[in-house]
Amino acid sequence: MKWIKIILWISFLISSPTIWSQYQFSGYVDNSNKDSNVYLSLIEDYRKMSGIYPEQIIQKVIPDSMGYFVFTENNLPTQNRIYRIHTENCSEEDKESIHFNGICLNSKEILFIAQNKDTISLPFTIEEEVFCEVVSTNERSNMFLKVDSIVEDMRYSFSSYRSEANRKVNSRKWFNTLQEFGKSQQEPLTELYIYSFLSNKSNNLYTYYLQDLKQNTYYDELLERLEEKYPDSPYVKQYKTELGADKFSVEITPEKTTSYWIWIILSLLIGSIALNLYLFQKLKKQQSSYKLAERKLTQQEKKILDLILQDKTNKEIASLLFLSVSTIKTHINNLYKKIEVESREEAKTLYKNR
Template sequence: MRNEVKFFGLFLIFLLGITKGLCQYSFSGHISDSTSNKMVYLSVIEDYRKMSRTSLEQIIRKTETDSTGFFEFKGDNLLSESRIYKIHIDECSETMDSSHFFGDCKNAKNVFFIANVNDTVFFPTTFNDEIFCDISSTNPNSILLLNIDMLKEEMIYDFAEFRSEANKNLNSKKWFKKFQEYGRSLNEPLAELYIYAFLSDRRNEIYDYYLRDIQENPYYTELFERLLAKYPKARFTQLYEAEILTDKQISAQEKSNHFSWIWILSLILVFSLFINIFLLFKQKKLKRQQQNTELQQLTQQEQKVVSLITQNKTNKEIAAELFISVSTVKTHINNLYKKLNVSTRSDLKHRF
C-alpha cells in the first residue's frame, strides 16, 4: 500500500512537472480519513517564533479537502527564494476563535518544509494512515525539517531518561554541538534557523545553557553571516540579528550578575571568617583574664597545686613535688573546690 502511495506521489510530481509553465508550484497530499470539506491552511514562516500556532499574519492560502481526503495548493504567488512553509489541518470551525489560531484545536496536524515557487511537494499517508510523516518533493531540502524533528525526539528521550542536573548539563552540551554540526552540514541556513528556534526557545529547560553558549560560541554569528549571504532582505534574517544581539546582552548581564553575587558572597564569607576569628581570640583573652583573676585569689601554695593538677599529677606526686603530706594536698584541693566553685578534679582542670 505504501509503495502504491509513493508511486502515486512521484507520478503526480511528474505530471505537475510537465505542466510547470501553467502551475509553478504545487503542495498537495492526502489526510488520514476521507471526510470532505476539512480546512487546510498554508502559511509562510517569516517569524520563526510563531511556528507553534496558526498565525493570521503568516497564512497565505486555505483550501478544503475533497471527498477522498485530497488537498492541493497551487499557483505562482510564492517567492522564488526558499522559505519555510507550514501546512496545518485541525478540527476547529472557521469562526476565528482563539483556540483555532493558538494551536489548541483537537486533532491538529501540521508539517514544516522548505520550498519555493518552482517546487512540487507531495505528502503521502503512511501504511497506517498517518499524515505528514513523509515528503516527496522536487526540492531535496523539503524533507530537512522532518529529519530535524526526528533528532528532536532523540534529544527529548535523552533528557527524559535521567532528570538530574548533571544529566541535563551533559546532554545540553552534547545536543547543542550535535544540532549545530548537523545544521552546518545541510548547507541551508533555513534548516539551521529551524534548529536555532528550537534550541533558543525560552520555554525549554535548555534555555539557560543557550544563554551560556551564545556568549562563548561563534556559531551564532556564523549562522547570521550565512543567513545574510543567502537571505539578506528576509524578515527572519533581521529578526535573528536583533534576537542574538539582545540575547548576548542578556547573557552578559546574567554573567555579570552571577560574578557580582559570587564576589558579594565571597566578601560575606571572608567577613564572617574574620568576625569568628576575632570572637575566638576575644573569648580566649577573656578566659585568660578570668583565670588570672581567679588565680590571684589563691595562695601561692594553692596556685602550685592547681598547676600540678593540670599536669595530671596524682595527690601523692603533688605531695612529693611540694614536700608536703598527702593529707595537706587534700586540704588544699578542698579549699580550691570551695574558692573556685567546682566539685571535681576534671572541673578544675577544665577551668585552667
C-alpha cells in the same frame, strides 16, 4: 472543425491553473479531516512556526471525497522560505476562542522548506499517518522532519536519567549534534529551525543556550550564512535582533548585575538624603519668612487673613468686621504685599503648606 479543436485546447491550457502554475503542493488528509479546509501558510516569523496564525495563511482549499488536496499557483518567493500546511476541525464560531495564542488542539500540521518552482507531495505513511512524510523536488524540503527525529532522540536521552549531571552532559552533546547537522545541510533555514528550538525560553535548554552563546561562535557564523543566502529576508532581521538582545543579556553577569544594583541603591540613598536636606532647609526658610511676614501685619490685617483662609468673600468679611468693602480691599492689598502673594489662591496655598 480542426481549428475549433485547436482553439478549445489553447483555451484549456490558458485557463488551467495547474498547468501554468510553477509550484504544486499536494497530499492527503485522513477521514476525520475530509470535510475540513486545508491551509497553506508562509511563515516569516520563525517564532510562529507551530500553531494557527491567520495572518500567515496565503491559500485555502477543500479536499475531495478521497481526502486529496492540492495547492498550485505562481505567487511564492523564488528563494526558499518556510511553509506550513495544516488542517483543523474547528467551526467558524469557535475559532476565535480556541485559537488563542495560535494554539489549536484539533489541528494537524507539517512544516517544510520550499520555493515557487517546487513540487511537493505529502502522502500517507505506511502506518496511514498524515503529514509525516515529504516527497519533493527540493532536497531541502524534508529537513525539518529530520531535525524533529534528532530532537526525539534527544528527549529520550534526557528522560533516561533525570539528574543535573546528565542534563549538563546531554545539553552539550545535543547542542553540538543539532548544530553540526544543521551546518552539514548547507541550508541556513534548517539551522534557523534548530535555533528556534534551542533558544526557546519555554524549554529547559534555554539556560544552557545562554551559556553556549558566551563561548560559541556558531551563532555569529549562522548570521553570516543567513545574510549571505537570504540578505533581504525577514528571517535575517529577526535573528539579528534576537541575537543582539540575547548577547546583551549574557554580558551582564550575576556579579556585574549585583554591583550594578548596589550602585543604583547607593545613588538613590544619597539622592534621597540630599533632597531631604534641601527640603528641610527650604522649610526652615519658609517658616522664618512666615514669622517675619506675620510680624508686619496689623491686628486688623491678621483678622482679614484668617477670614480669607476660611473662604470668606470680601462682602462677608466687611459685614463681620463692620467695615466697607472698599476698606477691606485696601487691607487685603496691603497684607498681600507684606506676605508676598498676589491673590487669594496664593495666600491659601502658602498657609495651607505651613
